[in-house]
Amino acid sequence: MVIGKPPDIPSSEITSESAYRQFMNRRRFLRSAVAAGAAAVAADRLAEMFDPRKAAFADETKLNTVPSPLTTTGEQLTSFEDITHYNNFYEFGVDKGDPAKNAGGLPTRPWTVKVEGKVAKPLTFDIDDLLKMHPLEDRVYRHRCVEAWSMVIPWVGYSLSELIKRCDPMPSAKYVQFLSYYDRHVEKWASEDATIFWPYSEGLRMDEAMNPLTLLTFGLYGQTLPNQDGAPVRIVVPWKYGFKSAKSIVTIKFVDKMPHTTWNDQAPNEYGFYSNVNPNVDHPRWSQKTERRIGLPFYAQRRTTLMFNGYGDQVASMYAGMDLKKNY
Amino acid sequence: MKRSTLITLKTLVWIGSLCPVADILWGAINNSLGPDPTAEIASVTGLTALWMLAITLAISPVRKLSPRLAWLIKFRRLIGLFVFFYATLHLLTYVALYAGFDLNVMKADITKRRFIIAGVITWTLLLPLALTSTNRAIRKLGGKNWNRLHMLIYPAAICAMIHYWWKVKTGVISPAPFTLVLFVLLMARPVWAWVERRRKARAVAV
Numbered sequence: 001m002v003i004g005k006p007p008d009i010p011s012s013e014i015t016s017e018s019a020y021r022q023f024m025n026r027r028r029f030l031r032s033a034v035a036a037g038a039a040a041v042a043a044d045r046l047a048e049m050f051d052p053r054k055a056a057f058a059d060e061t062k063l064n065t066v067p068s069p070l071t072t073t074g075e076q077l078t079s080f081e082d083i084t085h086y087n088n089f090y091e092f093g094v095d096k097g098d099p100a101k102n103a104g105g106l107p108t109r110p111w112t113v114k115v116e117g118k119v120a121k122p123l124t125f126d127i128d129d130l131l132k133m134h135p136l137e138d139r140v141y142r143h144r145c146v147e148a149w150s151m152v153i154p155w156v157g158y159s160l161s162e163l164i165k166r167c168d169p170m171p172s173a174k175y176v177q178f179l180s181y182y183d184r185h186v187e188k189w190a191s192e193d194a195t196i197f198w199p200y201s202e203g204l205r206m207d208e209a210m211n212p213l214t215l216l217t218f219g220l221y222g223q224t225l226p227n228q229d230g231a232p233v234r235i236v237v238p239w240k241y242g243f244k245s246a247k248s249i250v251t252i253k254f255v256d257k258m259p260h261t262t263w264n265d266q267a268p269n270e271y272g273f274y275s276n277v278n279p280n281v282d283h284p285r286w287s288q289k290t291e292r293r294i295g296l297p298f299y300a301q302r303r304t305t306l307m308f309n310g311y312g313d314q315v316a317s318m319y320a321g322m323d324l325k326k327n328y
Numbered sequence: 329m330k331r332s333t334l335i336t337l338k339t340l341v342w343i344g345s346l347c348p349v350a351d352i353l354w355g356a357i358n359n360s361l362g363p364d365p366t367a368e369i370a371s372v373t374g375l376t377a378l379w380m381l382a383i384t385l386a387i388s389p390v391r392k393l394s395p396r397l398a399w400l401i402k403f404r405r406l407i408g409l410f411v412f413f414y415a416t417l418h419l420l421t422y423v424a425l426y427a428g429f430d431l432n433v434m435k436a437d438i439t440k441r442r443f444i445i446a447g448v449i450t451w452t453l454l455l456p457l458a459l460t461s462t463n464r465a466i467r468k469l470g471g472k473n474w475n476r477l478h479m480l481i482y483p484a485a486i487c488a489m490i491h492y493w494w495k496v497k498t499g500v501i502s503p504a505p506f507t508l509v510l511f512v513l514l515m516a517r518p519v520w521a522w523v524e525r526r527r528k529a530r531a532v533a534v
Contacts, residue, residue, distance in 0.1 A: 298365035
């Protein structure tokens with residue numbers, strides 16, 4: 001019996017979005033109703049036994065997680081279905097539904113992340129070691145795409161700074177570059193649908209990479225990342241437009257100069273290196289003042305875009321004195 | 329062509345042309361327009377207008393392939409009006425769901441954003457064509473003037489194609505199929521004219 005213990009249910013109990021939702025609501029409700037909490041856990045188990053869809057999420061996709069003070073509250077989560085079927089992952093096609101269809105062949109095991117550049121010595125991390133390096137946290141973040149749509153996603157991961165600390169970067173390391181997996185045989189859509197130089201490259205300034213909000217991400221909704229969302233490991237930078245959050249990372253490089261980034265190479269006037277969410281700086285082709293929330297009916301989608309996507313308290317100081325209209 | 333066949337075919341064209349908008353309405357009622365309904369509505373209305381425009385441009389070169397295809401012309405006005413119908417829905421999607429009826433937003437967009445400018449020009453070019461689609465308007469204008477006015481379909485088609493290219497990201501090539509089709513349809517006209525000139529010249533020589 002769990003009487004006397006706080007009813008903090010780890011998200012490893014979660015096997016589906018519906019179960020997750022129950023859990024999040026339940027957690028709040030049950031702060032004072034411990035016995036009911038235990039019953040609810042039992043009910044979840046029971047539901048799992050009878051609902052084959054829940055059981056279909058094999059145990060290996062579940063992640064053991066802990067709560068995080070850095071999670072975003074007061075937002076309605078976007079459904080698991082939408083998060084996994086509305087993706088920009090051009091290596092697997094340019095339509096939003098393409099990655100879900102085409103990303104099945106992404107070989108997520110074995111997987112290593114190479115760390116190179118301005119570090120004491122180059123390192124290679126195995127994905128399974130990265131998963132164990134630090135407790136995995138549940139972090140709900142708003143996600144704002146440069147195309148003016150947005151979601152709210154319950155990610156799983158830990159601050160990228162935890163990894164960077166273990167990499168021992170030199171003082172001359174001013175930026176961090178992230179390179180995504182690229183194999184033209186696995187990702188033939190990359191060259192069929194668009195003319196882009198692969199692999200996908202993204203980058204952050206060192207202080208941005210060290211900001212506790214920058215998440216080294218392994219999962220969402222309490223389970224490992226689906227391939228189309230950047231399995232097995234990606235970064236999530238919630239105050240920047242989505243394309244800054246590189247997926248399926250194979251190389252992390254510490255560099256002394258601003259690294260080249262894929263969308264900036266494509267159209268420098270449209271996608272700056274910083275690309276902080278900023279309602280006051282329009283994309284040349286559309287306004288960034290408002291956004292469409294994914295998963296809502298057409299008449300309810302439109303909402304105001306927040307400066308730094310609402311994370312100004314944690315990140316604005318990094319840009320003090322900078323002209324964000326010039327450094328877009 | 330028999331009258332009853334014509335009526336049957338026209339009914340089928342009506343039904344076919346209304347399918348995309350019926351699909352949107354059905355999706356809107358059931359909230360099944362996908363993760364991003366606003367973008368879905370914009371994309372369906374825009375692409376339908378674009379491809380129906382290609383169909384109207386195909387009619388005159390295709391019917392020249394054989395005298396037995398002459399009846400195709402009877403469908404051009406109907407399809408052309410559906411082009412205008414979908415272009416208007418597309419514009420209204422922008423006005424209502426993107427600009428939120430905000431005049432300042434629209435003013436900023438129309439002065440600053442080239443893909444929106446190209447879109448608005450396209451619709452503006454289609455407007456007089458829709459307005460002069462009645463038999464009365466044709467009589468009033470006279471066939472020659474009416475034909476001349478309706479040459480606006482060519483710049484409208486080119487503007488629509490530019491609008492599409494400017495809308496997608498650099499490097500994305502999804503407007504390519506329409507561009508290719510439009511190129512073929514526009515080139516078909518001078519090619520046919522050349523073929524006919526040669527035919528006539530031969531007839532004279534003989």
